[in-house]
Amino acid sequence: MTENSKNPERHEINIPIEIGTYMCNINIHDSKANMLIVQDHLKLGNNDNINKLPEENKVPAAHVASTKEYLLIEDVQRDRRFAEGLKWIEAKVALCMPIVKPDGDCYAVLELYRTDSENYDANVIYTVVSIACWAGAAVHQAQARILLQKTSHLNQELRALLNNYFSDLASLDTMLTDMLAVIKSFIGTMRSSFFIMDKEHIGDHIQADMWDDGWSAEQSAMPKKRNKINLSTDQTPAGLVARTGKPLNVRDAFKDPRFLKEIDPVTGTVVRSCLLAPVMDKDTVIGVVQLTNKTNFTPFNSEDEKIFEVFVNYCSLIVHFYNMQQQKIFHENLNKVFGTLMGLHLKPCRHELEELMESNGVVLPSNNFRSYDFHISECSKEDMPGLLCYMFVETFADGNFERRILADFVLTILSCYRQNPYHNAEHAFCFTHTMYMILSSNPGYFDFVEVTFLFLAFIDCHLLTAALMLGGICHDLDHPGFNNNFLIMSRHPLAQMYKTSTLEHHHFFLAKHIIELRAQLSPLLADGTFEWTDNSHRKMLKGILMTTSDLSGCCKPFGVSKAIAECVYEEFYNQPAEQIQFLSVVIIPCLMMLQTLFPNTSPLMENCKKTQEAWHEEIEIRGQKLWRQEDSVRKPSRGLVQVKTESSE
Secondary structure, three states, rough: OOOOOOOOOOOOOOOOEEEEEEEEEEEEOOOOOEEEEEEEHOOOOOHHHEEOOOOOOHHHHHHHHHHOOOOOOOOOOOOOOOOOEOEEEEOOOEEEEEEEEEOOOOOEEEEEEEOOOOOOOOHHHHHHHHHHHHHHHHHHOOOHHHHHHHHHHHHHHHHHHHHHHHOOOOHHHHHHHHHHHHHHHOOEEEEEEEEEEOOOOOOOOEEEEEEOOOOOOOOOOEOOOOOOOOOOOOOOOHHHHHHOOEEOOOOOOOOOOOOOOOOOOOOOOOOOOEEEEEEOOOOOOOOEEEEEOOOOOOOOOOOHHHHHHHHHHHHHHHHHHHHHHHHHHHHHHHHHHHHOOOOOOOOOOOOOHHHHHHOOOOOOOHHHHOOOOOOHHHHHHHHHHHHHHHHHHHHHHHHHHHHHHHHHHHHHHHHOOOOOOOOOHHHHEEEEEEEHHHHOOOOOOEEEEEEEEHHHHOOOOOHHHEEEEHHHHHOOOOOOOOOHHHHOOOOOOOOHHHOOOOOOOOHHHHHHHHHHHHHHHHHHHHHOOOOOHHHHHHHHHHHHHHHHHHHHHHHHHHHHHHHHHHHHHHHHHOOOOHHHHHHHHHHHHHHHHHHHHHHHHHHHHHHHHHHHHHHHHHHHOOOOOOHHHHHHHHOOOOOOOOOOOOOOO
């Protein structure tokens, strides 16, 4: 008898039905085992009286199950094709009708027989054919409905578990324990195992981490084996699935020649039957799931295979989660190692620290230090650490931090700036000096926390860290000196980490930010409704302070401003003519709002306008004509922010 590959599981029973002078048996066929299993209807329910009929030519039911065509036997006892007749039934005439489902599988064989010699007429045959057709459709619909209900319930259970796991980031052991408990309950198995392949294995050796729950039915976490399991050479079901990447249903492991050992050497289990499936990632096996021995001691059937297939789809999420978790743990530990290594190299030179501490951690500035025109010169660059410490000490006093810690921090920060033409330590010093001038000239507007929020990030984390002036020192820390387009084209790690624009279009985003901020802040200044107690108003002002300090190089005397601008052009390869538009669009509007609140910052505005005019003269001298933006803009009669200078007062 040939094997039916579409429907691999049938059970054979005989149910006697007496209708007048007719007797009827229903034989349910098991094609995967290539045999008929017939239960004696006189001893129904006794599993010890199951007779296996593997040969097609001995009984009519086997022949009909194989051919899927009905058979009418006029004399059962004399028909030489079937030596055993209807087995234990003494019948004269028999009609064997296959019950075939719409998908073509023979689900059962219906046997009608008579003990007398009266033959079945055409009407009876037609009626039985009709009943068999309807029975096949009914069985198909019933099986599909039951399978749909089970898979739907299984999907709901697994989705609920996964939702809880990914919301709370549960451990892998918990995920495997709960999910395998669900599938074991649905199918009814004694044992389950889960294998996750090691992607770092060498050569053809398939290494895997294994989770195994053992024979216990307790809901305890599945223990993970410590040692790697080698699945490349073991003659085990899991090893075969890992190598071939195909699902496997072992109905009788004792008679399967592919597995030589009665006890699985990997799990230590006596395997009678097992159901396995690979967890795939495209064309690669990344895991194997194994269910071993059903609780009713029967083989796994086709319904179990379909339910198990649904479960395996969810297992791929578990494996991917596990691999991501392992990568996360690895990179976290790697970052700790690199962080420790970086910490060793970020420490300042011991000789520089001791030299700075010889002057008590500060360097006394020159007479013009408290002026917006001050700029660090080539000869005084070595004094930058001491001058920065001086600004901190004068602004916050000694009681807020220790001088040696401050000196160590400042030297470390300055050493992290690269030797760029513009975004270097001198630019950070210029930023911090401008912020220092504004804060020291306008005491009382910001409390200590707000000021330290701009200055002090790492000295005392209990003071909310990060602060106005420390933002000046750190705002361009480790600037690569390249624009965003270069970083993207060169696949720089910064461009991979931050998908939004990081460096290029800096002026565009800055101008956009200033315009949006001006739209909010200018009406408050024009109407006199700016409130120092309003946190949103103070936040906008802090943004103006940070922007002004960052771009304060444009507010220096023209000689200094020109040198700074040339450094910018050298770094980003821009055209010098863009400097005038940058001053008009970004710098001057920012200074106008700042001067409205802090009139003593008027030197910044005056120097900026002088610098703008000097740039005009510089370009006109070169024979270039440049459009002056302010010449084509109509000056409004109302709503203009009045800039009050000390001279006007």
